[in-house]
Amino acid sequence: MTAKTGRKTARSGKTGRSTDKAAVRALLEHQPHTYAAEAGIRLRNTPAPLYQMLVLATLLSARIKADTAVAAARALFDAGFRSPRSMADATWQQRVDALGEGGYRRYDERTSTMLGEGAELLLERYAGDLRRLREEPDPRAALLDVPGIGPTGVDIFLRDVQGVWPEFAPYIDDKARDGARRLGLPTAPGKLGGLVDDRELPRLADGLVHTALDQPFADEVRAAARAV
CATH class of the missing domain: 1.10.340.30 (Hypothetical protein; domain 2)
Structure with missing residues (x-):
């Protein structure tokens, strides 16, 4: 009985991580650039x-x-x-x-x-x-x-420069965590950061903020993730 429960838990954890990765892949496909890149x-x-x-x-x-x-x-x-x-x-x-x-x-x-x-x-x-x-x-x-530059400005700056100032990575601020919740993703910076390569962290953070601020965008990402 205990062994069965253990196997079920292991499979459930694996499925959860696969679901998280699918959501992150969908997010990155819908957020191909950081805000910095969009500004040139x-x-x-x-x-x-x-x-x-x-x-x-x-x-x-x-x-x-x-x-x-x-x-x-x-x-x-x-x-x-x-x-x-x-x-x-x-x-x-x-x-x-x-x-x-x-x-x-x-x-x-x-x-x-x-x-x-x-x-x-x-x-x-x-x-x-x-x-x-x-x-x-x-x-x-x-x-x-x-x-x-207030607290929001600090978050915006460090979200994108974490790619070149790695001591701040993974930088997942409150607004990005709001986006993670909307997609059903973990909100702990370490867990979110573990779902992508380090070079993708700024785009992930900006995509999560976009998700928090834009409900139609969030709906598109969720639909794409379910289709994976």
Whole structure:
């Protein structure tokens, strides 16, 4: 009797893991890119892309659609504002115009001010290089000093940079866990991280956030997972 129960439990665990993997595969197929990649950022552990990710995190922190924030980030980068120095050297109006070009009109003026102040802070404190911030005793607290970056912004930034700052991986924040629950996946970061290769962690985290924020997207992923 005990042996039978043990075998049933083992099979159940195996089935559960297979179901989780099917859900994750479906999620990654529906989320082919991270938010960073959609904004044209090729994340590496070098100053420019790290800063660009911080800009994107600032834009995504506002109560605005993710695709609008991504479009606004692209517009800023296309305008040449790809580093703290170029962002600080731009005029307030130039930043406003670029944000408007990307459709980020509701928060454009306040965000232009925050981007300028944030760039100045990074230049003064870290010579514009976020790798120096990484060396701080508490990088999360240091990120919170940047204008426009609150706890949500920290989560957004670290979700994507965990691919190049592996000490933060697996980074699964509260919003990503909400998405995991919606798909019936485990919510513990270690268990979720174990379902993918390390290089896929940023895309998994962004996909889970997308799931939490978009019910039709979640329904599509669930349907695809059931079809596997």
